[in-house]
Amino acid sequence: MSVEIRVPVLGESVTSATITRWLKQPGQAVAADEPVVELETDKISVEVPAPQAGVLGGDLMAAGAEVAVGSVLGTLDPKGTPSMTAPAKTEGTPAPKPETPVAASATTHDPMPAAARLMAEAHIAPGSVTQGTGLDGRVTKGDVIAKMAQPGAAAPRDEASLVAPKPEPVASPQAPSVPQPADAGQAASPPPAMAAALAALLGKGEQDSREQRVPMTRLRQTIARRLKDAQNTAAILTTFNEVDMSAAKALRAEYREIFEKKHGVKLGFMSIFARACIKALQEFPAINATIEGEEIIYRRFVNLGIAVGSERGLVVPVLHDADQMSFAELERNINDYGTRARA
Template sequence: MAKEIRVPALGESVTEATIAKWFKQAGEPVKADEPLVELETDKVTVEVPAPASGKLASIDAAAGSTVNVGALLGSIEEGAAGTAPAKAADAPAKSVEALAKKVEAPGAKAEQPLSPAVRKLVEENKIDAGAVAGTGKDGRVTKGDVIAHLERPAAAAAPVEVKPLVIPATPPVAARAPARPADATREERVRMSRLRQTIARRLKDAQNTAAMLTTFNEVDMSATMALRNQYKEVFEKKHGVKLGFMSFFVKACIQALKEIPAVNAEIDGDDIVYKNFYHIGVAVGTEKGLVVPVLRDADHLSFAGIEKTIADFGKRARDGQLQIAEMQGGTFTISTGGV
């Protein structure tokens, strides 16, 4: 019996998504709840899990296509074993010979397992993980190793042919200054993800419609720093999470919002709507851009509750597991702690 895979609800006002990639090919076996396809919206990246175990019978929407909520992505044939992605070699002797050559090849090393974050970085930059020198335990490749590999001077790497990407027409914008002929050949044009496009568009909208003001205020953090240093080790042992500065900032913001409720309000037509609750947005940086998950009813959370929730947000944001609903409804945002 075939089980359909459809685009899930993506949150209020989000009606479509772009298929970033499929993790499986048609005919391959899948397990229930195993990530099958990655969807990218204007706000977040979402992984759609397999609804059942079996064989991925069909892929009805290819990577790169735009799909609406509820659209058919593919189907799973329940109970089917699936076909192996690669056939065994026909000639055993050749297999043994190839294996021997692989073992004897200079510079060859055993393949190390990669963490999800490292694997994602390797795939996005299309690099050979075997060419990255690992500094982790037992020679394991870390995220820092991959970043260091990418930052090596271009002259040290083998020449790679860069094909220009065709960018669809966009609304007229001010033309940038033309690059010098000597520099033009060294440029590379890469299409922005939907998330990056949304960030850029909203920053430009804010610049065009809001009064831009930058102000700096110094605060004496001596007492806070002393308190944190005094209890951070005991705090981590007791709660299993580090005591950072963000929990202090959240508590301070809540106190300020209670004293000045107009800051925790919004204008709706001719009315001012005062929020009698405190949903604090905390900016989290990811490889694909900045996202702002929300600490709901933060005034009811303890220091440990705040730190645990922020740590969970950070991990799931980097793994693309945040839900749209978790980034909506904030009444106040802390974009950066400044430390």
């Protein structure tokens, strides 16, 4: 007789949840209390365990469906025969036990829900975090944050981490030759499988290679909505930070005349500020993202607004594709916009 897998009580005032993903597939054997499905509400993300050992049935609710508390998610056959083997099984003779059992166990369990979501958002390959500090060696959110803090882990912020690694050009220290714009603004296009899945999810036949649309979970939608409400009602605080500009001032003083002779425009501080902002937006793409409906749109380009004071008030002309401009092009466009704004 089949055993039903139901949505558990999720907390006070929570009446429904969204199926994030199934951790086990139909026909796969599961142990008692082993997590089989992940649910998410406006407040929490929770894994639903199997009520007892058995084989997962084929009548499962689809991922992304909204389910009420107490509703049936799927069934489990306690006496069924597995038709699907669990992945990552050892072939041949059993291997000797490794000296570090914690590291070995980390590869046989799925990461915690918060850790899996953070790795998906940061585009970190699941197998890259091998040391899990959670129960039974499972990868936790803290493990992912520690991985992102490592010097070599800054690159997996875009889909380039899922394909062949591509070195980022470093700006040339010689001002006369003008450093070329970093290639990080033109991130590698996502793999075909990811692009097809994303296009199918969004119902679109083709995607703008300069943008990446990521559907928000219910939890992210609630966070975004409440942060916006707080912004509309709370007092706005402005902070000021001091920056050591001695290196930039020395660079400008050394190459100012050579730069002007070569490019016909003066080397000012605005191009340095602009390039610093561009690099920051490329390093942290979430700051350059927008929310449209229930999606977050990550942009692979930078449109930079430059505030210009005039007799008519403050105007903000926009430098489109500023990440593709050199120092000389930035200076030339900023000066041109400033002149026209004050005219």
